[in-house]
Amino acid sequence: MDITILYYLVPSLIMFCCGVYGFITRRNMIAMLISLELMLNAVDINFVVFNRFLYPENMEGMFFTLFAIAIAAAETALAIAIIINVFRSAKNISVSDLSKMKH
């Protein structure tokens, strides 16, 4: 049995679909952020796998993943700062209860 590129893309695709499902069904902001993290991670895997299988002599996919990881870290830190601020003023981080800024 040969492990072809498809065998790596399918787990990453399932991971991405889990992220989509969680992002839509979860009401807690941190849980939504966790789902977002899953989706980002699935995309990272795709970059690395395509780099490794199709262009093994280059390192573009690897560097793109490195930068994507750094951006994901920055984005998560900022999002959590916002979530904590929202919690401080609303005492809740469920998106269905946060309707104050809608008007």
Next chain:
Amino acid sequence: MESVGSIIMYLVIALSIILFSVLTVTTRKILRSATFLLFTLFATAALYFKLDYEFLGAVQIAVYAGGIVVLFVFSIFLTTHPGDSSEKLVSKKKVLGVFAALLTFAVAAFALLYRCGMALTKLPEMENPKMHEIGTALMGTGEYQYLLPFEAISVLLLACIIGGVVVARKR
């Protein structure tokens, strides 16, 4: 032909990625969700190690598992009671979520099968990228070198620090 050990390794990694990412979005306790996310990220790091990108696997463990998950756990402790479970899902919302996930799956699976010639590419031979090559590629300005994105990331991180302090400080 792959060796048996490599196939077993692949099976363990792929199954744990699938299992833990499903558990991350289906468990109702938020702290468990963060823990399963940690396991998913570890499985991803193992995948990078298996594909011969040792540096990337190390970065994945250090930044994701060491940084982001800790951040998640702290913010969970600050904002929710850890024992609480989220309320039961309304079936309408569940159906919507499953529908969106299946739609994504169908589109991506169609793209995969449509390109089936590419999908059967075998693992080519590759030398592990050496630390020296990674360092010169990260610090050069020539072709296939990444000094500019590197500096842009450092500015982004600075902006992120300032933004985090401004957003989260007490008024």
